[in-house]
Amino acid sequence: MKKILLVSLVFLQATAFCQTKYKVIAYYTGNGENIRQYPLDKITHVICSFLKLQNDTLTFRDSTQRQTVQQIVALKKEHPQLKVMVSVGGWGGCAPCSGLFDTASRRTTFVKTAAQLLKDYDIDGLDLDWEYPAIEGYPGHQFLPQDKNNFTMLVKELRAEMGTDHLLSFAAGGFEQYLNESIEWNAVTPQVDFINLMTYDLVGGYSKVTGHHTALADYMPGQESTTKCVNWLLEKKLPAAKFIIGAAFYGRVWQNVADTNHGLYQSGNFLQGVSYKNFDTYFSDTSGFTRYWDKKAKAPYQYNKSKNLFATFDDPQSISEKTKFVKRKKLGGVMFWELSDDKYSEGLVDAVEQGLNE
16 A cells, blocks of 8 residues: 555656646657657647648658657657647748648648648647748748738638647747737637747847847847737737747857957857757857856847857746746746757756746
């Protein structure tokens, strides 16, 4: 009897986080073996990214991706709190979206094949990552004014086909133009289970001026931030619990940045991205970088004076501030791009979990 009680206690402790009211949503591009090394007990949703649009049909990119999704779905037996979803689109991955979803018959084919794929592989839901309806996204991709209404129809038709048996979400741009021009918020929000706000890459690789790519707060004209994005949505009287703010598990580095204001808001050229798992090496004590904290933006940054390099990123301190914001605003939780960029232990997943449960 004592042994049974002990086992029960251990199980309850291990699954305590799973009972949290907050979502911790991991986009994931890795394989089905490596994911086992991450703290999956601290994650509520894994979104396998990205599936392929084959003409009008949602399908796997290849047999390897199919196997990966099957392996991750199988992990639900060990982690009963876990929901496994698949995503379509992504930056550079939605070239046909505008044309495809502009035609009723083609949209119907997509909806039916997507719903059937979820059923066939015991997948919990679909995430739409169209970057972006009605406004310019990836260079050269078509975008049309009617994309905005077509996205609404797509979501409604997916919900009708899927019913309530599967989850439906979408990744939303975290910047003002997207908020204003891409989505019919009052029509779409009731149809989806949650909305992943991409409140990162707010200063992207095309920018010739440095800044915080994933700042919590804004304090200058024209500056984008998580707070600005969320407040815009809440002012529309949309349900706070459906919105999931984004965290970046990677940094962005600019070169040729002058030693003024430690490189912040200076001209420069994007150099590279750096995964959080490599921060200890890239920003080591001997690397020449110095870390700074912007109290107004609630965001960290690094500057290398000898090499004129500037870096913007999330870290445990900024993640802590974001989780406080989630609780203060009564939001749905935190999502991040992406799990493969994290450390296997004592990484940013742990920081998210700790912050949401403090």
